[in-house]
Amino acid sequence: MATDTPGAEFARPGAGSTAQRAAGRRHTRSAVLFLAPFGLLFTAMLLAPICYAVYQSFFRTNRSGLGLGPSTTVFAGLDNYVTALHDSRFMSSFLRVFTLGIVQVPVMLGMALLLALLLDSRAAVFKKAFRQIYFMPYALPGVIAAIMWSFLYAPSVSPFTAVLRHVGLEVNFLSDHLVLASIGNMMTWAWTGFNMLIIYSALQAIPGELTEAAVMDGCSGWRVAWHVKIPAVRPALILTTVFSIIGTAQLFNEPAVLSQVAPTVSPTYTPILATQQSADVNNYNYAATQSVILALLTFVLSFGFLKFTQRKGTFA
Amino acid sequence: MALFALYTLIPVWWLLVTATKNSGYLFTTNGLWFSHFDLWTNIRDVFQEQDGIFARWLLNSALYSIGGAAVSTTLSAMAGYALSKYAFRGRDLTFNVILGAVLIPDVMFALPLYLMFSQVHLVNTYWAVFLPSVVSPFGVYLSRIYAGASVPDELLEAARLDGAGEARIFWRVAMPIMSPALVTIFLFQFVSIWNNYLLPLLMLNSDELQPVTVGLANWREGVNQGIPYNVTITGAFLSVIPLIVAFLVLQRFWRSGLAAGSVK
Secondary structure (H helix, E strand, O other): OOOOOOOOOOOOOOOOOHHHHHHHHHHHHHHHHHHHHHHHHHHHHHHHHHHHHHHHOOEEEEEOOOOOOOEEEEEOOOHHHHHHHHOHHHHHHHHHHHHHHHHHHHHHHHHHHHHHHHHHOOOOOOHHHHHHHHHHHHHOOHHHHHHHHHHHHOOOOOHHHHHHHHOOOOOOOOOOOOHHHHHHHHHHHHHHHHHHHHHHHHHHOOOHHHHHHHHHOOOOHHHHHHHHHHHHOHHHHHHHHHHHHHHHHOOOHHHHHHOOOOOOOOOOOOHHHHHHHHHHOOOHHHHHHHHHHHHHHHHHHHHHHHHHHHHHHHHO | OHHHHHHHHHHHHHHHHHOOOOHHHHHHOOOOOOOOOOHHHHHHHHHHHHHOHHHHHHHHHHHHHHHHHHHHHHHHHHHHHHHHHOOOOOHHHHHHHHHHHHOOOOHHHHHHHHHHHHHOOOOOOHHHHHHHHOOOHHHHHHHHHHHHHHOOHHHHHHHHHOOOOHHHHHHHHHHHHHHHHHHHHHHHHHHHHHHOOHHHHHHOOOHHHOOHHHHHHHHHHHHHHOOOHHHHHHHHHHHHHHHHHHHHHOHHHHHHHHHHHHHO
16 A cells, blocks of 8 residues: 655664754654554554454363353363364355355445446536435445345335335345345445545546547547556555455444344354354353454455555556 | 436435334335325434433434544544654554554454453443544554645754744644644544444443444344334434535545545
8 A cells, every 4th residue: 555655855863963863863752752642542452452362262261060160261272263163153154254245345346436437437417416425325324224224125114125016026135045135235335435436536536638648549438448547546446445355354234233134144144243142152262263263364365455466566 | 327326315215204204104105205294203202212312322422423533533643643754763664563453344353352341340431432442543544644745844844943842843833734634534533433333332231321323223123122113213314314414514525535545
């Protein structure tokens, strides 16, 4: 992402005259003071939980008797990890979310790109109104949107089920087959506009001469889009993909709300839900293990994607 | 384009229309058009359900979001400014650690934090939700970019020559220049705190402390135990109005913020 080094023209600390060295020391001291409040909280609220979760994941709590006696905590090594890898419900929750992401993310980003290109084209009308409408779902809190959709999917009140029944189709959005697609639809509805806006902002930053030159050379609208505009917004597409990977990995709100109306959405439907479930039954060490695995996988996926695209970028 | 606009609008339209119906009409009339107009009665019901706890929830949400976003923006601005404008050993390492944290979703921290907080008896207090909300690695990332792009080094040097201290330079010179960008960070953080669900769900037991997202989700769950559909739906409708208004009014800040974030 950020490759620039602002302020690189500063005298490096330790180089040159005594005066410069004094200035360097002063800089370091001020920088530390400015960073301290954030740094303290960052350490306490982000770094410490990671370390704590990793630490917890290596232990196991044994409860004597019927769980009424005193509990003892013993070092368990990698036992929890082995358990997690053999936990078929936990593993299938990964597979489920992965399947969803593989389909939903490209569909959503493809739509976001298409809408951004359409908004950017000269023929577009009511640009501002469309832009605001597309972006609006982002303003709805995820849980509130999920509550709204849970009603929209519920057979008794859903206007869509009613309309489809009129044309002779009996559709239950919460049935076994459709519920994953329904969740995908909720995510697409909520995030397409947000991604569209990021891509659109990048499109707006393309210098006008570039597209004009392409048009002069006889490129049609679509070829300009394909050869000039899409390569130019590559960084924005990478950014939105990384955001989407992270967002999909932490899928929680939608299935958590839907599980109240759809029995197919089990308490271990997504990895985060499964982790919650372990915590609910006081198996904190196992919950910590599951958190670590999920965080690690998400980090590897998003970071791997970044590295992969960056390396490819140097050849392009 | 129009088709996608319809796709975006229909659910919200349904929410608006349904918020005006009483529970009888809810099941019997066309979901996408008005019937008997009962919005005011519904709103009264929402505020009377469970002894008027809905107002409390809204207040809590506002408190967490405004307070959290304000503190978080200030901290991010200071950190981002320091990372951008001072050369010091370990700067790149510090920045990379913060950037790495952006790639791990917030949700992952919720459970370990809960375990830690329960040991120091912070669970079920305002602090349990407030403290984690003020840390925003993404805010630091953005404010470093803004500081690098908008605050000229010459200006800082000139202020130093005039004898101003570093803290004074930051508050009086750099902050005013960065303020439009800081509005964007504030907005991002405000929305993410307002929308947060898992963290308050874990941390808070008492109804009195909950933000509106958790409260409404509990009502949705309670549909079978006698919380009427129309109360939940109208409550959901009411809780999004402030956000939608804020969005439409402050749109230009979103665009500038997202643009700066994506060019890098």
